Amino acid sequence: MKFLSTRGQTQPLGFSDAVATGLAPDGGLFLPEKLPDLSGDLARFEKMSYPELCFEFLRVFATDIPPDELRAIVNASYTRFSDPAIAPLRRLGPKLHVLELFHGPTLAFKDFALQLLGNLYERQCRVRAESINVLGATSGDTGAAAIHGLLGKPRTAIFILYPDGRVSPLQERQMTCTGAANVFALAVDGTFDDAQNALKDVFGDQAFRTKHRLSAVNSINLARILAQCIYYLYAWLRLPAAERGNVEFVVPTGNFGNVLAGWMLQKMGVPIGGFKVATNQNDILYRMFTTGEYRVGAVHPSLAPSMDIQVASNFERFIYYSVGRDPAKVREVMQTFKTTGAYRFSNFDRDTFTASHCTDAEIPGIIQRVYREHRYVVDPHTACGFKELDPSRTSVVLSTASPAKFPDTIKAAIGLEPTHPSLEALKSLPIVKHRIKADPAAIQAFIASHA
Ligand SMILES: *Cc1c(COP(=O)(O)O)cnc(C)c1O
Numbered sequence: 001m002k003f004l005s006t007r008g009q010t011q012p013l014g015f016s017d018a019v020a021t022g023l024a025p026d027g028g029l030f031l032p033e034k035l036p037d038l039s040g041d042l043a044r045f046e047k048m049s050y051p052e053l054c055f056e057f058l059r060v061f062a063t064d065i066p067p068d069e070l071r072a073i074v075n076a077s078y079t080r081f082s083d084p085a086i087a088p089l090r091r092l093g094p095k096l097h098v099l100e101l102f103h104g105p106t107l108a109f110k111d112f113a114l115q116l117l118g119n120l121y122e123r124q125c126r127v128r129a130e131s132i133n134v135l136g137a138t139s140g141d142t143g144a145a146a147i148h149g150l151l152g153k154p155r156t157a158i159f160i161l162y163p164d165g166r167v168s169p170l171q172e173r174q175m176t177c178t179g180a181a182n183v184f185a186l187a188v189d190g191t192f193d194d195a196q197n198a199l200k201d202v203f204g205d206q207a208f209r210t211k212h213r214l215s216a217v218n219s220i221n222l223a224r225i226l227a228q229c230i231y232y233l234y235a236w237l238r239l240p241a242a243e244r245g246n247v248e249f250v251v252p253t254g255n256f257g258n259v260l261a262g263w264m265l266q267k268m269g270v271p272i273g274g275f276k277v278a279t280n281q282n283d284i285l286y287r288m289f290t291t292g293e294y295r296v297g298a299v300h301p302s303l304a305p306s307m308d309i310q311v312a313s314n315f316e317r318f319i320y321y322s323v324g325r326d327p328a329k330v331r332e333v334m335q336t337f338k339t340t341g342a343y344r345f346s347n348f349d350r351d352t353f354t355a356s357h358c359t360d361a362e363i364p365g366i367i368q369r370v371y372r373e374h375r376y377v378v379d380p381h382t383a384c385g386f387k388e389l390d391p392s393r394t395s396v397v398l399s400t401a402s403p404a405k406f407p408d409t410i411k412a413a414i415g416l417e418p419t420h421p422s423l424e425a426l427k428s429l430p431i432v433k434h435r436i437k438a439d440p441a442a443i444q445a446f447i448a449s450h451a
Contacts, residue, residue: 001063003030003222006320007334008327014064019117019223020124022216028330029317030222036060038233039269046237050086051078053237054116054230061226065123073123077116080105080148082422087112087231089238089396092374096389097396098382099235099249106174107402107420108306109258110145112231113224118149118156120223121215125155133451135202136217137161137195141306141401144174146217147183157182157451158217161195161443164188164435168305170405170423177429184450186443187433194438201440208444212451219255220313228261229268235396236270243394248354250276250385250397254307256285256314258398263318263352273393277355278385280304280363285312288345289355295342303363303409304381306401322348358384367413377410377418379403 002012007028013021018030038045038057045053055074062070078086083103090098104111125132134156136146143160150158160175164187167175175185188195203209203216236244249272251259259275266272279286280302288294299310316334322345323329337343358366366383370376378386378399385397403410404420411417436442 001061002033004033004327005030006316006327006330008330015062015222016064016120016124016127019120019221020215022218022221027334028327029220029314029320031317031320032061035264035268037269038265039271042237042270045233048237050230050234051075053234054078054227057230057233058226069123073116073119077119080115081111087234089235090376092376095243095391095394096374097235097239097394098376098378098399099231099396100399101231102379102399102402102405104145105148105422106141106144107405107422108141108145109228109231109398109400110141111148113221113227114142114145114149114217116149116227117217117221117223118146118151118153121150121156122153130213131155131157132213132215133447134158134215134217135161135199135447137192137199138167138175139163139192139305139308140167140171142217142219143167143185144171147175147178147180147185151178151180151183153182157184159184159186159443159447159450161186161188161199161436163190163192163195166191168406170407170426172433173423173426173429173431176431176433177426179429179432184446185433186436186446188436188438190438198438198440198443202443202447205440205444212447214447218313219257224257225261225264225314225317228258229265232262232265232272233270236272239394239396245271246273247394247396248274248276248390250278250389250395252278252280252304252307252381252384252398252400253285254279254282254309254312256312256318258400260314260317263349266352267321274352274354276385276395277353278387279355279357280307280381280384281357281359282308282310283357284310285315286355286357288315289353292346292348293342293344294337296337302380303360303406304358304384306381307384318348354390356384356387358387362387364409364413367410371414377403377414377416379406380409 003018005024005028009026101109
């Protein structure tokens with residue numbers, strides 16, 4: 001299968017090349033040339049384990065990887081999950097379920113995609129007999145998940161920039177206590193935006209980028225979206241048949257990556273009732289789905305920091321489908337958005353989406369309520385999903401992180417401090433980090449001497 005850019009000015013690429021490229025050269029995002037129809041396969045998928053289902057799903061897209069190799073990659077990608085179900089679906093009430101996506105090595109849902117992506121990168125390096133240097137900026141979860149996806153892999157090095165003193169202590173430990181020789185955690189003197197801007201300049205230097213074979217790790221990689229489709233399918237198959245068609249998946253989101261994956265699966269013929277886009281106080285997506293206007297806002301740091309975004313980087317993929325898969329129209333929308341800061345949509349899949357938003361003032365109360373009603377502890381991101389549920393239909397709330405990653409917020413809400421053995425173990429390991437200025441030249445010099 002080939003993959004096209006949403007902006008239509010990039011040669012279609014095969015799966016491995018589209019994954020290795022990340023952002024398309026024309027500035028667009030890669031999508032499958034055609035969405036497959038899985039409706040005839042659902043009965044066959046019914047009893048499969050998570051890795052089996054993952055293989056069956058990905059083989060439709062990754063047609064350039066021999067099936068045996070793909071199977072080995074998939075199997076390796078889910079061995080570090082601590083729950084045998086990988087993505088367990090827990091019932092909290094007659095019509096209420098949570099899909100726990102936090103049993104991977106860094107205890108957040110990003111492990112589903114980044115464990116796989118690490119193994120895909122490793123294969124690409126082996127097949128091409130090349131090395132790569134992966135670079136990213138993070139406000140917390142992405143950096144940790146990316147590092148644990150590439151930990152100790154031959155021919156790869158990973159450099160993650162994060163704002164010094166502005167990620168949680170546990171997130172910092174997940175990035176800096178790995179002991180792996182190919183991991184470089186760079187503590188930037190500045191904010192997340194400073195780190196990201198410096199990184200943009202590093203990537204903007206084409207000669208440096210080519211010389212050091214730099215690859216970006218961010219939320220727009222095609223492999224991340226496809227890997228995230230699979231847990232929706234897995235969860236849907238575990239619901240009683242009578243509940244499947246009307247189910248609403250409730251998705252805490254900022255960049256629209258997670259909810260987009262579910263929606264694409266629905267377009268592939270899996271009859272899912274709908275999706276709730278659950279934002280925190282950074283509510284560009286909430287406003288979009290309630291008013292039709294997509295308008296940039298300022299970022300307000302929140303108790304659910306992994307959803308603190310200004311614009312939703314994956315939304316362009318949804319725009320592509322909403323404008324009838326017309327790349328010229330996508331370019332026009334993105335241009336209007338860039339110059340005016342807003343775009344009004346007249347036509348999008350309104351029937352499928354509902355939306356909610358949740359301020360910081362509300363999050364502790366929701367954590368309390370869920371604990372009181374269900375004896376279940378949710379993290380501050382997942383709490384946004386519990387803001388308002390439709391009692392008339394089956395809801396599956398995606399739980400995107402373990403509460404143990406956010407002990408302070410949980411303790412303040414319910415008086416209990418959640419813990420997790422993998423986080424406790426980190427507390428006795430030495431922190432190895434490199435302090436650096438938010439300066440492209442300093443970052444390039446570091447990479448040049450450590451790549
Ligand atoms: C990244 C992240 C999110 C938001 O994911 P999107 O890609 O914006 O949909 C939500 N919760 C947690 C815990 C995260 O790490």
